[in-house]
Amino acid sequence: MNNLVMAYLGDAVYELYVRNYLINKGICKVKDLQKEAVKYVSAQAQADILNRLIDINFLSESEIDVIKRGRNAHSHQNKSTDIITYKKSTGFECLIGYLYKEDRFRLEEVMEEVLK
Secondary structure, three states: OOHHHHHHHHHHHHHHHHHHHHHHOOOOOHHHHHHHHHHHHOHHHHHHHHHHHHHOOOOOHHHHHHHHHHHHOOOOOOOOOOHHHHHHHHHHHHHHHHHHHHOHHHHHHHHHHHOO
16 A cells, blocks of 8 residues: 555544543543643644654554654655654554554554553
8 A cells, every 4th residue: 555545544543542542531522632742743733643653663664664664755745844843753653543544452552552
């Protein structure tokens, strides 16, 4: 699957996990849900999460390869963030999409680490 398509899928999967997590925390107002979700789903937040996962050696070499392919895919940069942050967030979304398609158990492990 094309890396940008994988990132597109990963974006949706990740958003669903975050929304479910926040609802399960008991947040009931949509305004509050949106405010909290941004802490996880913005490009900067995703880049920070990716950096943390790498720093704690949580990801396998094959997962790092998926991230690199997603990060290096040619895409249109979002004007609200710098190119490095944008590419890291795209790499993170690519990983989530890949894991959704290939290894749901590992996806659960990654999301548990991300959302703790």
